[in-house]
Amino acid sequence: MCGIAGILANSFAPVQLETLIQRMQTALQHRGPDDHGIYISTDGQAAIAHTRLAILDLSPAGHQPMATADGRYWITFNGEIYNFQKLRHHLETQGEQFHSQTDTEVILKLYQRFGADCVNHLRGMFALAIWDNREKTCFLARDPLGIKPLYYYHSGSTLIFASELRAILATGLPSIQPSIAGLYGYLVSGSVPEPHTLIEGIHCLPAGNWLSWQSGQLTQHQYWQIDFTSETISQPEAIAKVRTALIDSIQHHFISDVPVGIFLSGGIDSTAVVALSRQTQQGELRTYSIAFRETDWNEGQIARQVAEVFGTNHTEYQITASLGRELFPKFLATLDQPSIDGFNTFCVSRIARDDGTKVVLSGLGGDELFGGYPSFQKIPQMVHWGKQLQRLSQIRTQLGMGLEYWGRSTQLKRLGDFLQQPPTITAAYRSFRGIFSHQEASVIAHHYLPDLPLPTRSTDTSSPVSSLEDQVSLLEITRYMRDQLLRDSDVTSMAWGLELRVPLVDRVLVETISSIPSSIRLAPGKQLLIQAVPDLPEWVFNRPKQGFFFPFEQWIAGEWQDYFCNINCPKHIQLKPWYRRWSLAVLQYWWERVIA
Incomplete structure (x- = not known):
């Protein structure tokens, strides 16, 4: 790149x-x-x-x-x-x-x-x-x-x-x-x-x-957009179709005149990439992972076990609160625009580049394509209950306003935001995935830009697709994955001169599997992906989903306090959970560097 x-x-x-x-x-x-x-x-x-x-x-x-x-x-x-x-x-x-x-x-x-x-x-x-x-x-x-x-x-x-x-x-x-x-x-x-x-x-x-x-x-x-028009296909046919498409994508993503490594978190997606890579590639495979002292967040042992099973040359790097604090200023300077994510990729990219690797594969995209997030179950439920309450439209709107303004938790505030809108998939998605509610975001935006008109609540611009679950998949792909995961991965890997490739975010792969009905493709627990990669060890997928996260809440309350203590924000805005404080701190740093 x-x-x-x-x-x-x-x-x-x-x-x-x-x-x-x-x-x-x-x-x-x-x-x-x-x-x-x-x-x-x-x-x-x-x-x-x-x-x-x-x-x-x-x-x-x-x-x-x-x-x-x-x-x-x-x-x-x-x-x-x-x-x-x-x-x-x-x-x-x-x-x-x-x-x-x-x-x-x-x-x-x-x-x-x-x-x-x-x-x-x-x-x-x-x-x-x-x-x-x-x-x-x-x-x-x-x-x-x-x-x-x-x-x-x-x-x-x-x-x-x-x-x-x-x-x-x-x-x-x-x-x-x-x-x-x-x-x-x-x-x-x-x-x-x-x-x-x-x-x-x-x-x-x-x-x-x-x-x-x-x-x-x-x-x-x-010139291109995703088409989720489904075809009639049996479960065994779908499994075979996905496996063939995955192997084809992995093979294409190894085209390089320099060695290619793999980010390995120990989750289903990155392990699937390692398993398929071992099938398609001869010789040494390099894998890289992050470990923590905090046991609740540490997947280092799982990643080491995966590396041992598939015979990779594995490098593990333990990130402590102190080391993370040393890297944080460079991370902030790296960001082209603020984000609540990206520090994980920033750290593991450094490890790979220090090891002499110039190209890595990531398992990014598996959750969006194969239904790995709770959103695939929760958002259709929200839409269902929203439609039930629509019969009581006046009560529903008043309840929503009350929750948004007076709700004690951030989840209740965002739920109140949802109840004031038509119960669409997009509105439910914004509420479920959101950081601040519409009212809170408007107040903070006005705090930063007092001379500009307050923003209006976003409208639903999504195109209907074949099922509610497909609509969630489309939103996860075009919003969370594209606006956050892919953008952060590009900026934070390139900060170290590292090319990051995403074989699960491949045009041919997406076009091949998008026609599989959502009842099969998005079955809970990423069952289709697991069945298409039978090499996956059972102890990888038979454990709770954790995600590639850092123990930020503990770090912000401890050694990182000075980065997060003076937040430029109206006093009545709640700054818990930790990602709210993070989002405003990163925004504030970017604002002072670029705008002020």
Whole structure:
């Protein structure tokens, strides 16, 4: 993975344009320590930059920005295309000649032939920009599931884009005005929901979308979305289908010219990745895990047992409150936008990189695709009871207002929020997954931005799919996974110059299994995944789900107190559970660094 950036305009002098693009490149240097490059068009309309983490074709032939032989097309690309060898072979049969062993060159050739439709041929994670030096157009695209981020700022005829928000801000061109929509979204959910950011005017290109710039005008198009239309299939057929798709995805995600490691928590998803990797790969497998002194949170022993069963070269790193406290300032500086998550990936990424590994696989995505969260049972129940209470609409609304304002627990406040809305899956999801209720988030947002209008309660914009459980799956994939888990994984792994791959978040895998009826695919306890990977030890899946969490509550009450004691927040807002205090502390640090 790498860092990409660019400026498209016709209003800058060449010297100024070069200065601006160099600032952007410097802001992304951590994403690509192996190489860097800049291209500025002769007419001064385009400047694109790249910082490279070399994974495929480690030679200078992989240098970016990369151009076609005639100099017409120039690309800056972040990500990996796992089917590039197959695509390359097909292009060679059509007479194309290649000068490198990179996936980047394959994308260029595809764009030459197919234009914007090239993205439909790509299997992988990507954010890319291609400048057409003849037509004076630029094509930008983001992968279907949003694994790689792509931010942009459009003002007048100028378009600025980058892998991280900080690179756009480094130009000094956007005025740093906080976004009330981004702030409210963060307070409600714990992450800034795309397409918003915390800066007004800077947007995140939605997953599965491309953007075209020409003469200062933008065109946006959605080229992919998940389809949960179910087919008739038996349980044994579904198991076989999932197993074949999983093995295929694992094999593709090992395509690399450097060693590939695996994050191992000891849970079902990461153990499944290890088990399937052992089946498909010969030789050494490196695994990495975190352990704690606090026994209630420590899964180190389970991870060690998994590593022993599958014969991996295992590295365990014990994180104490003191060591975590030392790492916390760097973590805060790493965050491109505030989040209530990410510190776990930040720590384990450091371990892998210190061990000399440049690429790792993660089990992220298994819960969303196979129904591993309590939300798959709880949210449909909330919708059912909400519809029952809808007959008493006035009482229901008054009860909701009372709970939101006077409820003693944060759960009751969010339940009150839900009761004041139509009982949809989206409303129930926001309540179940939420951090602060609408009323609390509005008060905090007004505290930060007193001169802006208060935000309104979010409306239901989701598209209906075949079952309530499929709707929950869609929300978990497009909100929690995309806005938080994937974004945090990208930023925190790239802080150490590490490429993180997610074989369970694969376009072909998702397209293959999304047609399996939710009654099979989302059966409680991730039964379909367990049955599709019979190599899983019983003692891995026959224990309570724990998740990859840290003992933050104890640490915040102890050695980390000074980071969390002076929270800028209205006094009547409850700061328990711990993640509320965390969310506001991280927001406050980011705000003081970027906004103040």
